[in-house]
Amino acid sequence: MPPPPEGPDTPIPPDRSPSRDSVRSGEPRQEPSPWNLAGAGFEFGAVVAVLALLGWWLDGKWGSRPWLLLVGTTVGVTGGLFKLWRTGKRFF
Secondary structure, eight states: OOOOOOOTTSOOOTTTOOOHHHHHHSOOOOOOOHHHHHHHHHHHHHHHHHHHHHHHHHHHHHTOTTHHHHHHHHHHHHHHHHHHHHHHHHHO
């Protein structure tokens, strides 16, 4: 007996239904892994540290203490939180 035709009223089996986030963003939902989440935290710290050090170095070179350090830190925290939020959204 042939399978019934699929149409708009045919329910999608649970194993074939895409998650809401994967449909919207095009990224598949991943299983939560402590290593992936730890990597996201490490990236956050690295971004903040690199941009703060860059601001500190530029402050010393141009004599604008502490403004570029504050700008670098603020941009690093903002960008790091955005990246952390996007990574966390894929897991939860």
